[in-house]
Amino acid sequence: MRLLKTLAITAAVTAMGGSALAQTTVNMINPLPRSTVFYPLVVGEALGYFEEEGVTVNLLPSDTSIPYVAFVQNGQADLSMLDQNETLSAVLAGANINTVYEVMQNAPEGIAVLADGGATDMGGLKGTAVGLVSDRDRAFLQAAMAAEGHSINDVETVILGESGPVLARAITNGDVSAIAGSVFDWAGLQAAGIELNLITPEDLLAAPANTFAMDASKIEEKREAMEGFMRAWSKGIHVSTLRPDVVEKMLREAVPEEWEDEAAGKSLLEGVIPMNISSTERYGDVQTQVWTDIQPRMIEAGAISGKVDVNTFLNDTYIEAANDFDRDEVAAEVEAWAAENM
């Protein structure tokens, strides 16, 4: 009888322990595997923030030819990282999605030209070929041309892909006069000694890029996991405001392949930190006014077919919880990690 009692208690304790440790998997579709580009994830994992929140992040890094929104809608992904154009186009197409967190509030996208002899403004590209890193960059180029009173039809576009050698060869050989891409694409080129200038119209820089979108009907159902996920992400951002050197060390360990070339790794990290740190008071906050302001020029450029009421898809329901953490505690944890690992 005593043996049975002991076994029953052991089983109960094990079951309770098991449930306490149970982790919810958050499936997130985005363009890259764990990378310096989205360092808050790596930092959050290194400091155990996601685990503390009971969340395991399962990345579904995919080529941009994959329709990300469809995977949110069919339930294969809980979160999707979308840019402004994809978000607005999806909403216009009737997709029931909500933008719940802005990962990068300063667009990493841009138009890069050779520093030596390249165009000085968008008008200088007229009549030339412009390379697109992916199909996603066409809309940005369209908006950039329109911002300075030109049309995308004034240039010829060609998709180059994200391979560094192809981009390098195309721009240095003069096959393309500019590359429409993002800071991640030219960090490698610059580290390899190719000097580039950005001619991106300033109006386009303050635009939300890489936002988290999810199925609107699952906002409540997934609240606990999502709040935990976004809090851990925000803590990851916060760490970079305190100790970028610690972030660098974590990245060196988690993604050594991006740090084999010191210059390229550093250049990339320096480029992406300002992109990842939110410019709003609350990390990841959704900016109603910015989303409203960007639409007329996107319509004018033909990137989207009509205006969208931002209240139909911007949803800050998780933002308060995402920012509900003790900054001092994070600072102490970072110092402790640095003392142990650096």
Added chain:
Amino acid sequence: MAEATASLGPSASGGLYLRTRRWLTHAAIFGTLILAWEIGTRTELLDPLFYPAPSKIITSFWRIYVTQGNIWKHLYVSIGLVLAGFAAGSILGITLGSLVGLNPLVRRFIKPYVIVLEATPRIAVAPLLIAALGFGAQSKIAIIMLVCFFAPFINTLSGVVNVNEEKLELFKSLGASKMQILKKLVLPEAVPVIMAGERLALTAALSGVLVAEFIQRDQGIGALILTYTRNLNMASAFACIFTLTIIGFAIFKGMELMDRYIAFWSHEDGMTRVSQNRNVRWAKQGWAR
């Protein structure tokens, strides 16, 4: 026996000499190419941005395999996927090829679809497969399976259909049953052809895994190559590419070896080996030949 050994001696040593000379010639050509590449890069005849010096590639090999060791997890994933996709593609190809080959009715209805499938670019189908099967290994294996299924299918079909007519007539005139024809004539004629298809399928599976990993970039050699090329770290990208070349070569050689054992009757040395083994067995049992 002593006589035979004596007579084999000079020719055996002659063979060894020839083999050594052939290997040395290969090594010299290879060495010259590598040296030319190294000099070309150092003198900037070749742009080091795109063609890193072989010495840098060797350093990268050392780093990704030894000091950093980050390639291993990707390598395991990719090889696992290649083998799984190859197995699935082979089973499907051989089964379907046999069914289509042995049954004219099935052939009439299935073959056109298979040919249409072969004409469809796999890379275009890949996103649909991911949508249908979900992210992860299952959809990657399906992509690889599709890439490598056609060679076993067409070779099995060809092997089964193109049986030597005269031999078939002979079997029939001797009253052989369908099963006897299948076992004693069709399979022996088809297996070497099927094995050739398997060789092609396994090397195609390597391309298939790259397609799958270029689209789903979570892990694997394909994902690693993308990371390296995006960062213009061409030495490490080349190290990954050469890793695939070496694996491809090893796979091809491995399949050749397997072919010699499975379809031994289609190789002279295989027949000799089996005859010798039989002689030894028979000699042990006291049967004179």
